[in-house]
Amino acid sequence: MDNRTGLPVVGMVGGGQLARMTHQAAIALGQSLRVLSEKADDSAALVAADVRIGTHTDLAALREFAKGCDAVTFDHEHVPTAHIAALAAEGVKIYPGAEAIVFAQDKQRMRERLAELGAPIPRWRPVTDTSDISDFVAEHGLSWPVVAKAVRGGYDGRGVWMVGGAEAAADLVGTGTPLIVEERVPLRRELAALVARSPFGQVAAYPVVETVQQDGICVEVLAPAPGLSEALAVQAQQLAIDLANALGVVGLLAVELFETEAGIFVNELAMRPHNSGHWTIEGARTSQFEQHLRAVLDYPMGETSLAAPAVVMANVLGGQPGGISIDERLHHLFAEDPGARVHLYGKQVRPGRKIGHVTVCGDDMTTVRARAVRAARWLQEGS
Numbered sequence: 001m002d003n004r005t006g007l008p009v010v011g012m013v014g015g016g017q018l019a020r021m022t023h024q025a026a027i028a029l030g031q032s033l034r035v036l037s038e039k040a041d042d043s044a045a046l047v048a049a050d051v052r053i054g055t056h057t058d059l060a061a062l063r064e065f066a067k068g069c070d071a072v073t074f075d076h077e078h079v080p081t082a083h084i085a086a087l088a089a090e091g092v093k094i095y096p097g098a099e100a101i102v103f104a105q106d107k108q109r110m111r112e113r114l115a116e117l118g119a120p121i122p123r124w125r126p127v128t129d130t131s132d133i134s135d136f137v138a139e140h141g142l143s144w145p146v147v148a149k150a151v152r153g154g155y156d157g158r159g160v161w162m163v164g165g166a167e168a169a170a171d172l173v174g175t176g177t178p179l180i181v182e183e184r185v186p187l188r189r190e191l192a193a194l195v196a197r198s199p200f201g202q203v204a205a206y207p208v209v210e211t212v213q214q215d216g217i218c219v220e221v222l223a224p225a226p227g228l229s230e231a232l233a234v235q236a237q238q239l240a241i242d243l244a245n246a247l248g249v250v251g252l253l254a255v256e257l258f259e260t261e262a263g264i265f266v267n268e269l270a271m272r273p274h275n276s277g278h279w280t281i282e283g284a285r286t287s288q289f290e291q292h293l294r295a296v297l298d299y300p301m302g303e304t305s306l307a308a309p310a311v312v313m314a315n316v317l318g319g320q321p322g323g324i325s326i327d328e329r330l331h332h333l334f335a336e337d338p339g340a341r342v343h344l345y346g347k348q349v350r351p352g353r354k355i356g357h358v359t360v361c362g363d364d365m366t367t368v369r370a371r372a373v374r375a376a377r378w379l380q381e382g383s
């Protein structure tokens with residue numbers, strides 16, 4: 001509790017844009033987020049009042065950080081589960097817990113657990129020997145390419161390989177990276193189902209969205225997923241709710257899904273505010289960032305319904321150096337589209353790096369999408 005305000009102190013491990021936007025939500029709830037940041041110029045460290053510099057792999061730093069926090073949570077999934085378990089054993093309210101977050105850290109454990117729970121997943125197997133990928137292809141009568149994934153540490157498509165044949169498969173296994181392999185799913189498109197769960201067990205589900213990926217990076221999110229049948233939307237939401245309950249998640253759970261002719265399959269789990277939920281800041285009655293805070297503090301959940309019939313979020317990636325300044329680009333964008341809502345993360349521009357996003361709300365998905373994409377491209381390229 002912060003004695004100055006009588007309101008809780010929430011600590012977030014990691015100083016990226018997710019912590020920055022969570023901080024923004026915390027302000028409205030009368031809180032100031034405490035941030036454990038690697039560097040003083042990380043996205044959230046630039047704006048939060050209570051910043052501790054330290055690294056998430058350092059148990060002593062985490063212990064010190066957690067002192068006086070009513071709840072501790074994460075802006076990424078890289079804190080070792082042993083550290084999370086140690087803090088929980090010492091009485092720290094740290095969410096999601098070690099027993100849940102492991103399924104967002106380790107793709108093999110995630111696939112094993114989802115299989116146990118009977119969730120729909122692509123055919124897959126762990127890889128240990130050079131021949132395992134080829135054997136998998138032969139065993140299931142698949143055609144190449146298949147998808148190999150690093151068990152740990154991948155993000156934004158890094159750690160995902162489309163493997164075209166036996167030779168490439170053997171080369172990849174030869175690098176020594178722990179891998180799983182799965183069939184290449186014939187995607188109609190990708191969806192995401194976002195839910196939040198509190199320690200009390202209340203669960204709230206957001207409308208299911210379509211996510212558009214380019215080179216493994218999410219570039220657009222369309223809410224609600226256009227043309228998704230009510231039946232499939234309910235199935236996806238129920239699946240996410242069931243997983244949040246079964247895995248004991250506290251906070252947000254984003255379930256990344258593949259939609260195919262044969263139905264939906266789970267691709268990935270994330271247990272934190274997620275890129276597929278940035279649209280909720282303007283596009284839903286409660287933003288995912290506020291919802292995450294409410295969940296880890298065991299407050300009742302906020303309303304999740306759409307604030308407009310069509311909402312599109314487009315990511316702003318760092319463009320090539322040169323051209324007019326980002327500040328000048330903003331001037332032009334605001335002149336051109338006063339309704340575009342811009343979020344910049346205070347990050348140094350590097351080509352392909354997520355440096356911000358734009359959200360547009362409106363009545364017609366086609367128009368809204370065109371505006372959001374145009375705005376993001378303008379900020380990215382300045383042309």
Ligand code: ADP
Binds near residue numbers: 122155160183184190
């Ligand atoms: P990351 O953890 O880097 O986000 P993902 O497992 O989500 O990696 O994969 C990144 C992207 O690769 C997915 O969004 C999807 O477009 C594609 N992909 C991943 N797995 C498969 C698969 N089994 N079949 C087809 N495409 C896939």
